[in-house]
Amino acid sequence: MNVKLGEIRIDTINQKELVDITGEVSKGVTKSEINNGICVVYSMHSTSAIIINENEAGLREDILKKASDDFCSGSSWQHDRIDDNAAAHLAAAFTGPSVVIPVKNGSLTLGMWQSVFFLELDGPRSGRRVVIEVIGE
Amino acid sequence: MNVKLGEIRIDTINQKELVDITGEVSKGVTKSEINNGICVVYSMHSTSAIIINENEAGLREDILKKASDDFCSGSSWQHDRIDDNAAAHLAAAFTGPSVVIPVKNGSLTLGMWQSVFFLELDGPRSGRRVVIEVIGE
Amino acid sequence: MNVKLGEIRIDTINQKELVDITGEVSKGVTKSEINNGICVVYSMHSTSAIIINENEAGLREDILKKASDDFCSGSSWQHDRIDDNAAAHLAAAFTGPSVVIPVKNGSLTLGMWQSVFFLELDGPRSGRRVVIEVIGE
Numbered sequence: 001m002n003v004k005l006g007e008i009r010i011d012t013i014n015q016k017e018l019v020d021i022t023g024e025v026s027k028g029v030t031k032s033e034i035n036n037g038i039c040v041v042y043s044m045h046s047t048s049a050i051i052i053n054e055n056e057a058g059l060r061e062d063i064l065k066k067a068s069d070d071f072c073s074g075s076s077w078q079h080d081r082i083d084d085n086a087a088a089h090l091a092a093a094f095t096g097p098s099v100v101i102p103v104k105n106g107s108l109t110l111g112m113w114q115s116v117f118f119l120e121l122d123g124p125r126s127g128r129r130v131v132i133e134v135i136g137e
Numbered sequence: 138m139n140v141k142l143g144e145i146r147i148d149t150i151n152q153k154e155l156v157d158i159t160g161e162v163s164k165g166v167t168k169s170e171i172n173n174g175i176c177v178v179y180s181m182h183s184t185s186a187i188i189i190n191e192n193e194a195g196l197r198e199d200i201l202k203k204a205s206d207d208f209c210s211g212s213s214w215q216h217d218r219i220d221d222n223a224a225a226h227l228a229a230a231f232t233g234p235s236v237v238i239p240v241k242n243g244s245l246t247l248g249m250w251q252s253v254f255f256l257e258l259d260g261p262r263s264g265r266r267v268v269i270e271v272i273g274e
Numbered sequence: 275m276n277v278k279l280g281e282i283r284i285d286t287i288n289q290k291e292l293v294d295i296t297g298e299v300s301k302g303v304t305k306s307e308i309n310n311g312i313c314v315v316y317s318m319h320s321t322s323a324i325i326i327n328e329n330e331a332g333l334r335e336d337i338l339k340k341a342s343d344d345f346c347s348g349s350s351w352q353h354d355r356i357d358d359n360a361a362a363h364l365a366a367a368f369t370g371p372s373v374v375i376p377v378k379n380g381s382l383t384l385g386m387w388q389s390v391f392f393l394e395l396d397g398p399r400s401g402r403r404v405v406i407e408v409i410g411e
Binding site: 051054063070099104109114 | 177226
């Protein structure tokens with residue numbers, strides 16, 4: 001049984017942005033040489049999230065629009081007095097900073113239409129840190 | 138330390154549907170012969186989710202209604218031009234494809250009012266695949 | 275490879291409340307003597323959730339307001355005929371009962387602005403049970 005911990009850094013260029021990190025996560029699994037176990041993808045920020053869905057250009061726009069529609073700035077949030085990014089915090093809090101994906105025969109058990117995304121909610125930012133951890137045998 | 142990977146297939150008959158899979162998940166834990174560890178339940182689809190809540194008939198209807206209310210079709214989503222199921226993708230993306238439940242003394246640490254559900258968001262479908270993984274000692 | 279299972283009890287005093295449990299979770303990691311692995315924080319209730327975000331007084335209020343705004347009581351939910359707390363169940367179902375955080379060099383990989391919260395959605399309640407589990411080496 002082994003634990004392999006890695007980290008990637010992500011630079012974002014828009015206020016809201018979806019970054020497909022499936023390749024980096026898969027690479028982490030391959031490098032770990034773990035055949036069966038789990039992969040944890042964890043964002044170390046409170047204004048971003050990790051989600052899994054299909055990587056289709058229109059849907060990527062839909063996801064960002066939905067995050068904007070459901071978590072509005074300008075709703076007189078108290079945190080806006082301090083940082084003016086309450087909406088981003090709220091979207092992050094209710095979406096969640098991590099996903100856990102089984103690893104089987106050396107690969108993520110992602111379905112055909114599943115990609116792993118870093119969801120930027122308060123960009124642009126440089127050096128966003130995402131932990132990629134693989135545990136198993 | 139052991140890793141046990143299994144999979145179940147689920148057929149759904151409605152557009153939106155909650156399928157209680159607590160029995161199958163518990164069976165996976167029993168079969169694994171793992172006493173202490175975790176159980177990961179992971180749906181391999183981008184138009185479904187895994188949730189945990191109480192299995193009460195009225196509440197099951199409420200959960201499906203809430204998913205419909207909050208993730209509307211007909212909102213001119215871009216993905217609808219391709220597949221006409223953007224709302225299902227959005228609900229899946231923001232709800233999440235997996236849950237992780239501790240395993241203690243050979244059982245899931247589910248509370249008295251907690252059941253594990255497969256949430257179909259784009260049915261009816263046959264052969265929905267859900268990975269049930271148990272890791273521990 | 276080791277598995278350490280612990281539990282904390284939480285008393286809440288308001289209908290909705292955020293309880294910062296970062297200290298208890300960190301203590302669980304320290305006590306486990308596990309250096310690298312994961313920590314699972316799991317709430318055994320269907321009217322509460324676990325979230326991660328910044329512990330700032332205004333933002334804490336914003337999070338509770340958002341939970342109230344998005345999951346309204348009085349929407350003629352069917353479960354309200356039985357228990358009058360459907361809104362709390364719905365918020366719990368779509369937010370989720372658990373988080374998984376990597377453990378690295380004996381510490382949680384929490385970012386600078388990340389705290390772990392128990393989110394009470396149907397309080398006040400006494401003796402809310404939260405499992406804190408650490409797995410690793």
